[in-house]
Amino acid sequence: MLDIREISKTYNTGGKNVPVLDKMSLNVAAGQFTAVRGPSGCGKSTILLAAGGLLSPDSGQVLIDGDDPYALSHEARAGFRAEHVGFVFQQFHLVPYLDVLDNVLAPSMARGSAGARERAGELIEHFGITDRIGHVPGELSTGERQRTALARALLNRPKLLLADEPTGNLDTDSGAVVLNYIREFADSGGAVLMVTHDAAAAGKADRVIELAKL
Amino acid sequence: MGYRKLNFALAVLGVLVAAAGLIAQTTLLRAYDARTESFIAADMDEAVKRLNFVQNEYRKITLQYGFNVRVLPEGQSLADFHAEGYASKTMDQNYARRLADSDLLTTIRHLAPILRQKITWTEKKRRIVLIGTHGEEPLKERKRRKKAIIKTIPEGKIDVGYDLWNSLDLKSGQSVKLLGREFEIRKCQTEQGSQDDISIWVDLKAAQEMTDKVGKINEIQAVDCKCADANPVKIRRELSKILPGAKVMVKTKPAVARAAVRVVDQQDRIKELQARKASRARLRRGREELMAVTAPLLVAGAALWISLLALGNVKQRTVEIGILRAIGLSGGKILSVFLIRSLIIGLVGAVAGVILGGALGAAVAAAWGELTEFSQVGALFSPLVIALAVICSPILSALVSWPPSVSASRQDPAVVLSRE
Numbered sequence: 001m002l003d004i005r006e007i008s009k010t011y012n013t014g015g016k017n018v019p020v021l022d023k024m025s026l027n028v029a030a031g032q033f034t035a036v037r038g039p040s041g042c043g044k045s046t047i048l049l050a051a052g053g054l055l056s057p058d059s060g061q062v063l064i065d066g067d068d069p070y071a072l073s074h075e076a077r078a079g080f081r082a083e084h085v086g087f088v089f090q091q092f093h094l095v096p097y098l099d100v101l102d103n104v105l106a107p108s109m110a111r112g113s114a115g116a117r118e119r120a121g122e123l124i125e126h127f128g129i130t131d132r133i134g135h136v137p138g139e140l141s142t143g144e145r146q147r148t149a150l151a152r153a154l155l156n157r158p159k160l161l162l163a164d165e166p167t168g169n170l171d172t173d174s175g176a177v178v179l180n181y182i183r184e185f186a187d188s189g190g191a192v193l194m195v196t197h198d199a200a201a202a203g204k205a206d207r208v209i210e211l212a213k214l
Numbered sequence: 215m216g217y218r219k220l221n222f223a224l225a226v227l228g229v230l231v232a233a234a235g236l237i238a239q240t241t242l243l244r245a246y247d248a249r250t251e252s253f254i255a256a257d258m259d260e261a262v263k264r265l266n267f268v269q270n271e272y273r274k275i276t277l278q279y280g281f282n283v284r285v286l287p288e289g290q291s292l293a294d295f296h297a298e299g300y301a302s303k304t305m306d307q308n309y310a311r312r313l314a315d316s317d318l319l320t321t322i323r324h325l326a327p328i329l330r331q332k333i334t335w336t337e338k339k340r341r342i343v344l345i346g347t348h349g350e351e352p353l354k355e356r357k358r359r360k361k362a363i364i365k366t367i368p369e370g371k372i373d374v375g376y377d378l379w380n381s382l383d384l385k386s387g388q389s390v391k392l393l394g395r396e397f398e399i400r401k402c403q404t405e406q407g408s409q410d411d412i413s414i415w416v417d418l419k420a421a422q423e424m425t426d427k428v429g430k431i432n433e434i435q436a437v438d439c440k441c442a443d444a445n446p447v448k449i450r451r452e453l454s455k456i457l458p459g460a461k462v463m464v465k466t467k468p469a470v471a472r473a474a475v476r477v478v479d480q481q482d483r484i485k486e487l488q489a490r491k492a493s494r495a496r497l498r499r500g501r502e503e504l505m506a507v508t509a510p511l512l513v514a515g516a517a518l519w520i521s522l523l524a525l526g527n528v529k530q531r532t533v534e535i536g537i538l539r540a541i542g543l544s545g546g547k548i549l550s551v552f553l554i555r556s557l558i559i560g561l562v563g564a565v566a567g568v569i570l571g572g573a574l575g576a577a578v579a580a581a582w583g584e585l586t587e588f589s590q591v592g593a594l595f596s597p598l599v600i601a602l603a604v605i606c607s608p609i610l611s612a613l614v615s616w617p618p619s620v621s622a623s624r625q626d627p628a629v630v631l632s633r634e
Binding site for chain 2: 075081083109
């Protein structure tokens with residue numbers, strides 16, 4: 001599903017080149033939950049951004065379901081992301097003035113809304129936040145926020161879920177619930193690439209990749 | 215969330231202030247115009263009606279009484295004329311002919327050249343007024359010719375004033391000597407109670423010879439001018455065109471003079487109203503000039519304000535935009551979201567501004583006395599200006615929000631997410 005082939009990335013920080021990834025390859029198959037661990041600055045987030053079609057690598061290739069998102073224009077790549085990739089972030093990044101339902105429905109703005117409302121209702125029910133459906137993020141617990149973010153990530157039925165420290169801001173119980181849902185997504189045939197510091201979270205993955213700083 | 219709402223509210227407020235300012239100013243201008251139109255136009259209508267009425271009355275009176283006009287020689291002192299009872303200066307006799315032949319003369323119908331002078335009737339040792347006349351000059355225009363009312367004295371004849379014949383025991387048909395010339399008394403005048411009672415009328419030529427003023431006259435009399443359009447001003451104007459420099463004395467009945475005063479009063483009233491209208495027009499121009507300065511300032515201020523707020527809004531929502539871009543929203547979609555927001559800001563601000571500005575304008579107009587009846591309020595609002603405000607405000611708002619919105623739509627989600 002996700003095939004990262006020898007990608008390299010160097011950042012220019014204050015006029016100084018800082019290499020982060022050097023010919024790094026990674027493959028996540030459908031139904032596989034892969035966790036990436038490593039110290040800060042080792043390139044975990046860069047892998048995630050590159051895998052999500054958000055950050056073009058300096059060299060190498062990223063293929064999602066056999067297609068190279070970087071071969072597409074910016075606008076087409078945005079549509080590609082909306083169709084194939086779901087994102088979950090440590091900070092949840094919900095739109096603060098939208099309620100749970102509208103936050104979950106946000107990706108439908110990109111892909112059209114046919115059946116989106118039913119799908120959102122199903123996800124909200126599945127993630128146990130039906131009673132919070134009319135609440136804005138500020139009125140939700142952190143666990144509820146992350147479940148809302150997860151529901152949003154899955155609205156368009158992506159084949160790839162990219163998670164950046166999804167339990168980083170959650171207590172143990174809430175984190176476990178979220179990880180179970182991610183696990184469930186992988187078990188249902190989705191590919192998951194999760195970046196985490198948390199060993200317990202990584203323990204839920206089928207495979208853990210440890211990255212070292214270059 | 216609070217900032218987003220505050221930003222929206224402040225942007226709406228910016229549009230509202232600009233739209234309200236413009237609408238209030240146009241409302242005030244229209245109120246001013248309406249007031250000018252209502253009371254000056256009403257007063258002017260009334261004054262014109264009144265002028266027509268008094269002019270009509272004046273025509274009737276002038277037709278009834280007419281004018282008597284005396285044309286005196288150029289340079290004649292009126293003080294001397296009134297003191298002596300005749301003009302000391304003279305003019306050519308053909309001046310009367312020139313007057314009678316003129317196409318310009320339309321008001322006068324009876325015209326006679328006169329030579330009048332105080333002399334001593336040496337044979338009787340009496341001071342008399344000698345009046346030489348040869349009757350009326352026939353007017354060139356036949357249709358204005360009327361039956362002569364100024365008498366003609368045949369050669370060798372005289373008419374004698376009441377006091378003279380009465381005191382000297384003279385009779386009609388009697389021969390008398392006057393300055394060595396033999397005359398027959400044609401007529402003894404009835405008592406007039408004026409200078410005429412000590413006057414003797416002779417043929418003009420004889421009078422000129424006796425006073426050594428051959429070919430000269432010192433007065434042209436125009437009597438009984440009854441043209442409906444005649445008035446002293448018009449008569450003076452006509453005469454001064456034909457005989458520049460000549461002194462013109464117009465005498466009429468008190469009723470005619472009073473009617474003339476009423477006409478002049480009414481003409482003055484109209485002039486006063488016209489002056490007030492002109493004054494209000496000047497004041498209006500002043501307000502227009504003020505508006506010409508404030509309107510662009512209001513629009514430019516609002517545009518800058520909205521632009522800054524749009525920039526602040528984009529900056530504040532950087533993460534949100536990055537996330538929306540990350541989950542698949544295209545740059546065009548993001549751009550449209552921000553532009554639609556700007557359009558809504560412009561529309562809401564304009565509608566609120568129109569309402570507030572209209573109410574404010576009407577209230578100020580009422581306070582300034584420009585609006586006196588509630589029923590006039592509807593006329594204060596210009597549908598065109600309101601339509602322009604409601605249409606242009608959203609467009610302007612979207613235009614000035616365009617650069618920040620484009621910047622938002624081009625944000626790189628990877629940069630935003632990396633930063634977070």
